[in-house]
Amino acid sequence: MYSLLSLLLATALYLTPTTAATWYFLRYNLPSSQSFLSFSGTMVIPKLPKAGVYYLWPGLQPTDNSGVYQNVLDGRSGTWWIGSGWCCSNPSLPWGSGFNVNAGDTVTFSNTRGSGAWTSVLKKGSSGGSVQDSFALSSKTFNQVLFAIELTSVSWDFGPLVFNNVVITSSGTDTKWCTNAPENYNSATNYAVSGVSASVSNNVVTCKINSVTLQSPKK
Template identity: 80%
Template sequence: MLFPLVLALAALLSPASAATWYFLRYNLPSSQAFLSFSGTMQIPRLPKAGTYYLWPGLQPTDNSGVYQNVLDGRSGTWWIGSGWCCQNPSLPWGSGFNTNQGDSVAFSNVKDGSNWRSTLTKGSQTVTDTFALGSKTFNQALFAIELTGVSWDFGPLVFNNVVITSSGTDTRWCTNAPENYNSASNYALSGVQASVSGNVVTCRISSVTLQSPK
């Protein structure tokens, strides 16, 4: 199911189970493409088992799917893993691990030739997966909350030390305010800086906080 141009894990659910969305989105000019996306996610509390999907992700120009690092609350314990949802191409989901409130999980997604490489790290625990997505041109970077049958009852979702790179020289996608889907979220950004070197834009954001629903 494509919903506000975001194809996410809700696509695996029945059409009757519509997700509620909160997300910030950075959109590139048509001449540029994302090259990497990294940062740390601060793990919030999990009130109960439910369809909580919290994730950073990249979406391509053809809106054929989303490449994401998903914090999943369905089992009643947070689990985080990387993957592509859902078809075109059809790829197996990557590896992951359980995590708890108060943990800090670093995520790194980097284009590496014909593949994208994802690494998740919590303390001494690291998992790395490779996805055959090099043919995709990713032009949207998202910080998303996707909820089905549950509410935003876990508190703020915080990302720190975010670094996003793209091809090109236009930095406005970084320094302008991100799209706040349906103006649905209270959010805060700090420490936004953009630089250009060798036809690569580097966008650094000290913190991105999805604070609460409006």
């Protein structure tokens, strides 16, 4: 099995295999008998100091580590753009639609498994526009939820990355994946998680987290 890092270094969004990225991420891992059914929350858009390869995203990774299903905040143009997609092959799918956002905006993301596809909805603010896309990923069993910062030739110079009102659902009855602390890749990130609760109904776990903040890189 490939690790997340080895997979993403080879298949990161729009990057060539020879480009090295710097990674900071928190990960929630399911027991092998369970799979994720939905993942939603609100991302607070940080400042963008300059045009550069800043990719900030919540996402889901499957058991076969064949790619990442993600809602990516992209800073390459010098203005933030956010859109949803599957990176990068097996299957090969077109990237979804998206829109520009600015520092201080909020974007609500929702990723939900259906009978034939996963559906992503992104909405800007409480009354802004929204986009919806579907991805033929129902054959994938997603067992990892990630809150990630992916940087190439730039540093973490944009301040904290904040996610609020996070709701994650999975099949099964084990709730420890929610209530235990997330994996902190390489212990690289100062982070805070608050307001965690978990419940079970009809063989579905609902995990609620008031906020997840990737605060800064550890020195």
